[in-house]
Amino acid sequence: DIRYLGCELIQSGAILLKLSQTAAATAQILFQRFYYQKSFVDHNFEHILCACLFLAGKIEEQPRMPTDVINVYHRLKQLHQHRRKISCGGDISNGNPQHLRPKEFDHLELDGDEFTEMKKNLLESELCLLNVLGFVVHESDPxxxxxxxxxxxxxxxxxxxxxxxxxxxxxxxxxxxxxxxxxxxxxxxxxxxxxxxxxxxxxxxxxxxxxxxxxxxxxxxxxxxYTRKRAPSLDFINSQLKLHQKEPSDSNKKEEFGTDKAYADIRKVVKERAVKASKKDDEKAAKVKEV
Incomplete structure (x- = not known):
């Protein structure tokens, strides 16, 4: 259900962003590849699917601004929740135009905390996506x-x-x-x-x-x-994922990627070597005292 819902949202997002079907396909394949290697519990799939749309636009030379991607997903999320309310848990008919015309939307303020947080998550998720896929992002087109x-x-x-x-x-x-x-x-x-x-x-x-x-x-x-009778519920999926999520330890609250990870690895190696050198100096000093 998570894979299905994620790809459905990516496809709809690509249409609203006026991306080509090739870009939409690239974004969905990136999404599938990422979650073949990583867990839905450890990585928020909403952040990743936005990053897939953002990155696919660049790959197919149809770049879109982060602001556009964020606003489109925010609207899609509200459309999805509105559609679920209309369906009342029953079969969903995409032919019913009601789910495309909610009475009102909650708009994002560009200088608000929610928008700032979403933009930060988008850029961090894009970097995470690239690192996990090893920067191999060009897909074959059937x-x-x-x-x-x-x-x-x-x-x-x-x-x-x-x-x-x-x-x-x-x-x-x-x-x-x-x-x-x-x-x-x-x-x-x-x-x-x-x-x-x-x-x-x-x-x-x-x-x-x-x-x-x-x-x-x-x-x-x-x-x-085509035998599916219900669309996956975004709220239900998120609630189930939260049940399986663990609080990160103090030493691993934020995963590092790219140059940050490289610098962290260098600092770790230097620290280990310094500790070893210090132990050797202590051993030499002890031997001198014995003599």
Missing amino acids: NATKEEINRSKELLQKAWSYMNDGLRTDIFLRYTPETIACACIHLAAKTIEYPVILPKSPPWFELFDVSDCDIRLISKMLMCL
Whole structure:
């Protein structure tokens, strides 16, 4: 649910920020990669998803100001909470325009404490994201493979939709772009209004070195997205994460990254060497006294 909700908010945020779908996809993959290595309990997923949007804009040469990212997420959070109130815990219909028109919003003051704190969290989370991913942030785009198969406009549009919805899962971390593209085309060929019969002898996907088993597994994961009856609750997820969070010790209240971490490591090594040198001097002094 956390991965799904995070990617859903990133997709909506990218639309409001007027980022391309490529940038939205990059942000969602960064989000998935980060939480393959780190825990949702230890790292606030709201801070990280904002950092993913902010960083993806830079990667795809569509940079957005921190202020814009913060205001967009603040609005999205209120939209999400308003939508939950309308749904009353039942099925959510995205066709219902009420959830897009709350009567009022709480606006952020640019010189207020809340905005200052959110901006600080955004910049720190971006640095954390880069360090965890080892500054490897350029992602492969499976849309390039999909475009090689131009069977019909409807099939391509359907495959494109499946691929974008698949960003809410972790398939982009588990399979190659070619495998994902083939699975989306396979699923689209069966579900469009006039199904397209793809070559079977030999299987068309062997051209891309893709297995039938992987295609079926990805197709199943994608279809599971459409059986969800409720949208994840942001408040519920945050409350559950807080139950598992531990208070940081005094010695490790703030994790250091980048140059700060490098300087901290150097200071630690220098201190250890100084202690060792001091012990050696004491031992020499003791031997001199004995003589």
